[in-house]
Each structure stands twice: as C-alpha cells, then as structure tokens.
Amino acid sequence: MIKMQQTMRWFGPQDTVSLLDIRQAGATGVVTALHQIPVGEVWPVEAIQERQQIVREAGMEWTVVESLPVHEEIKRATGNYKQYIENYKISLKNLSDCGIKVITYNFMPILDWVRTHHDYANQDGSKALLYNQDAFTYFELHLLKRPNAENDYTDAQKTSALEFGSTLSEDDKKLLFKNVLLGLPGSKINFTAEQILSLLDDYKHIDNTKLRENLVYFLSEVAPVAEELGSKLAIHPDDPPFSVLGLPRIVSTEEDIKVIFDAVPQKANGLCYCTGSLGANPKNNLERVIEEHGDRIHFLHLRNVIRENDSVFRESEHLNGDNNMEAIMEKLILLMKKRDISLPMRPDHGFLHAIEEGIEQYPGYSLVGRLKGLAELRGLEMGIGYKLQ
Template sequence: MLEQTWRWFGPNDPVSLNDVRQAGATGIVSALHHIPNGAVWSVDEIISRKTTIEQAGLTWSVVESIPVHEEIKTRSGNFATYVENYKESIVNLAQAGIDTVCYNFMPVLDWTRTDLDYVMPDGSTGLRFDATEFAAFELYILQRPGARQLYSAEEQQWARQLLNSMDDTQVNRLTRTIIAGLPGSEESYTVERFREALTAYQSVGDQELRQNLYVFLREIVPVAESVGVRLAIHPDDPPYPILGLPRVVSTEADARALLAAAESPANGLCFCTGSYGVRPDNDLVGMAQRLGPKIHFVHLRSTERTPAGETALDGSFQEANHLEGDVDMAGVMQALLAEQKRRQEEGRPDLRMPFRPDHGHRMLDDLTSGKRTNPGYTAIGRLRGLAELRGLMLGLSQSR
C-alpha cells in the first residue's frame, strides 16, 4: 500500500495535526514557511518541526518545499550563495532523518488560479483557472509589455469585454488571487513588485531556464545522493507558459530531459496528476508506468478542462472531485501499485511511495460555518479525497 500523507502548513494551519490523524493519514508533508527563501534550514529548526509532528503520533514524511530562490532560476545576483544554502539544508534534513524533498522551478509565480471559490455543480466550491480572466489581468490590469503579442485581436476583445463586466471588487479580487500568493506559494507580490519580478526574466527564455535548472540539479543532486535524500520536482501549474514566462516541467519529454540531465537515484519526480492532467497531450497512466521508477512522491488530484467557447480562451480548468474529471485515477493508481510491487521484487530500498490528496473542495461545515480555511486545503474536502483514494487503492490491491 502507498503511504498516505497530508499537507500541513505548520502551527498556524487551521487544520490541526489531530485532525490529520482522524482523517487517517500517517505521514505529514510540511515545510518551514517562516524561513525566508534562500536561507539555510538549520538542524534545530528542522528538529523542532519534526518533534511537533511526532508528538502528535505522525511522521514528517516529505518536505514540500525548500523554495528555490528566484536568483537561482535566473542565475543572477547571489545565486551561488543560495545554491550552497540549498545544499546545506538538504544535508541538515538528512541529519534529522528526513529523506524526501519536493520542490519546483516555476518562475515568479508558484501555482496559479483566478478563482478560489468557483461554485461546483454540487454546491461545493473549488479552485479554477480561467484563461479569459487571466488574459484580462495581464492585458488590462497588469498591462504587461508584450502581452498583446500572445493574443489575437478577437481574444483581446473577449478579455476586454470580460473586464468591463467586472466591478472594482471583482477586479481587486482577481488581482489579489493571481499575485498575492496561494498556500505553499513561495512569494507574494504587489502589482508594482510583480512587474519588477517579471523584468528579471527578460533575458531568460525556455532554453535558458532549462539550462539553469539542469545546472542547479548537477549541483544539488550529488549532495542529496550522498546523504540519502530523494528529490522530487513538482510539474508546472498550469503546465504551459503564462505571462510570457517559460515553463519547463510540463510534459513527459520535459521530465525525461530533467532526469537525463543529472542521472542519479536521488533525482526524481513528484507525479502530480492534476498539473500534468491539465494538458490533454499528457498520457497520465502511461507516464506513471514509464516514469514509475523515478517517482518519489505523488499528488493525487483531478482537474477538469473547460473547452474553449465563443468568447472563452483555451486553457481553462477547475479542480474536480478526486475520482472524477479528466484524470483516469484508477489507471494511475494501478500503475503506482504495480511500481511499488516491482520495487519490492527488485529489493529496492525506496519502497515507500508517499501520496497525498490535493486541492479538495470547500464543502459542508467548511463552507457554511464561516471558519477560516486555506484555499484548496480544507479539512473536509481533502478528507473526502483521501477516503476515496484509500478505497480505490484497497480495492485495486485486493483484486490483483
């Protein structure tokens, strides 16, 4: 059976560790969000968080994430210092007995949405990325130089019409949702600082960002391998370029190139079915089968693509229930269970394959009570997801 884990954002998370235990998870996915990006995670800080988790009867299973500083991604400024700090944090985590680190290499923005409370057909709410709303933001709110080159005249008109239908509250909400940072995001911006952050990538295109990622991996992977830490890169979310910024971990080809750039048991993947699943050209079951030996961590969630319409741009999607949407979750789960069995037969030491439910809907008491919840990380929505995934895993395991 795969290890059942739960993302916990630390002592200020409205979902407590006791809640997590009651949900049935055994492992915690957490990070030291209070430490500034680029700074070293000290052994004392790591042990303090680990002790808190273990006192609740749980295990700190995965670090998500040690943020990769923007100057590493652009290979500018103090990037060399930040790389050395990253290495030291990996070593310190290993010293504390933590062996799996998830990270991402998305420029400027981490995962991005345009609506945090999109109403689903059943009345629950969830996260949505609306490509037309995003176009309205970058064309007319941010007024990003070069944005018009990415949209046809007709698409620009659709975005303008949508913006004209929004009041000031809606415009402010859209802006805040995109740039203010979501749970687990590495940065939060004002509009002015956001524009400044984008200018740092004026000379960093697709090839440059790929090479910067591969050089970074060649620096940190040997350190991780030497101390027994497994690295797991999270795919881009959304898995296509936005804001004129390149995205370099969006497809199976991207994942294979990354693995080849630093061949090592330590260099692996976070297989996020929601992120990869937004692209119809990603064969998720086939990817799980073919890339299985290099999957170190799994995010199980489903997304549902919205077809382009008469005034709607292509690329929109929302978070679906875990066993619905565009992801063949049963096929993916079967492939992951087969991979774990293969590892066992091969005598591999890394039998542990942690997964977590991701981006649950806001529903029931989380929706009606007025209590504070983190977008995408409500207790009840993820509880439903974990229960469904646990049942799927048990059913498939017993039917083999």
C-alpha cells in the first residue's frame, strides 16, 4: 500500500518546537521555508542547503517548501513585479537543484490567513482557532476603521457587530486587533493599523477579475519553468474562503480552482489540498475536488472545521468535524494508488493543550495538538488502506 509522506511544519531555528520534537512525533519529513529572506529576493543555493543539512542532522528531510511567498507587487502587477517573477524562477531552480520539488504558495492579498480568536476554549479545556464574522465586522468598522467598510455590510450585520463589541473589554478589543493582524507565518511581528490601511489602499482598484488575471500571468511565467524542472507548484486556498477587508479572493471555491487550472494547463500548476480552508465554505464538495482535480493535487493539509452557523467556524479535532475525513482519506488513498505516488501530508492547526500553555509558539502550531492530529490521520489512513486491499 502506498502511504502518505508524514510531515510537520517547522518555522526554522527560532521555532520553539524543535526538530527532535517533530521526529519523535512520527514525522519523516519537514515542511519549512527560509523566512529570514525578504519576500521577493532569490533563495540562494547555500541557504537552502544549510537548512537541508540542519533537517538531515535531525534524521529527516525537507520535503515541501511552505511557502515560497509571492511578492505583493506580483499580485498587483505593479512596480518591479516582472523582476520579482524572474527571482521566483531562480528560486525554483535553486530548490530543484537541491532536490526540493514541491513548492507551496498562496495568492491572498496582504494577509495569509485570518482568525478572530486564537484561544477558543473547547469543552476539555484545550484551545482552538475560531473565526467570528461579528467580531471581524466590529474590528473593521470600529477598531481598524477601514474607509468605506460600512458599504460592505448590511444594517443587520452592522447592528449585530455593534452588539458583539458592546460585550468586549478594552483588553478584549486589543486582543481582537492583535489576532486579526497577525503577521506573516514565521514572523511574530503584527501589522499595525497604519501598515494595513496603506496596503489596502494599494488594492483599491483591484477586484477579483484583475487579481485572477495577475495570478494567471504569474503562473504562465513560472509553471512552464516548474514543469521543465520536474517541480510542483501547490497553491493554497484562501483562508477563510471569502473576502476580508474588502480584498479580492480568487481561490475560494471549486469553480475558482477549475478556472486556474484551465487557464494554465501544465500539471505543475497544482493545488495544496487544504480540507480546512476549502471546508469552511459549505458549498465546496471536498470529495469532488479530488475526483475532478486529483492529478493536480501535490500537497495535503488535512484538518477539520465545525461551522457553528453562517457567521462562525472553528477548528475541530482532525477526525471530528463537518468534513467527512473518512471519505476524503479513502479517495486520497485511491488517488495515490492511481497516480502511483506518495503525497506529502501534514496535520494542521492542532489544539493548544494544557501541557503547552504559556510556551511561546505560533497559533495553531503547538506540538501536542499536531502530534494528536498526525497520530489520528496515520491510524485512519492505515485502517482504510487495509480495508481497500
């Protein structure tokens, strides 16, 4: 039976979760990135090899890049975007020369992902990530005060948000502001209101159509290079899969994915199949995504969510949520058998357990919660795999 490559994300030497921790959790590979290199600059071979050596000395391999970030000027097709695309191609080649062939990226403007709460209390006392639309609306209208944001909401939504805000203390408001404006992965520095408002102004003339055109142009340049190198580009879906801050979103639905793949047909132009991001939109059929785009799936993020209502979703246990993980796992096992390939997989956004309370770490990336998720996913894969034999 072909099994998934079991990996965990590691943010580099500054990560409070060590490589030894990850190896002892049962992972054989590491998903990481060179966060110290400014976005848009070339990743030199020497820096890639240095990171590879660190991972190898811990008994594992660097199997997937997450992420090789796309510069904002590429997303807007402004300024030095053509030079940044050339730099991206060089980084792809350097990674390929070092044997790293799967590269994850996203095309979300400004913010990689958004949650309003980083410490939702589960019944057992563990903590989870949560998105509450009322909280976000209150943040936009009354904390960030984004110009013209009120035009994006109905009167009922504005009233509901104001009612939510009336329950918050000043400390609660500061925490909400901090949670929403969390910086890029691998960074512990939050965006300021001034920074965000300035960045938003840069996108005021870019809608979904224009952003999609810019993505297709980017992919038309880099996908042929990846194809020639034997590398795979895996775009991460929008998280959450709908507009925030009035920004365009173009990788949120099944139709979005189809449009991207039809526009740039190289198989190297593929998907990071994130069940949590896609699953937060109840209109997405996650099993159908595998059926229709299985040959484009290059990397797996397996996690689950519970949609409490139209306005709130939260991370759940990996096997217990609104996504049918058993059916998804079965289709993925059959897909790997059909393609004769072992896909890299990582658990995602584990709970924060009491044993790790107080340890500084990236939200959603505590060790114990991800270890639990990895163990559950490994068991599910093994059980379904035996059933299918």
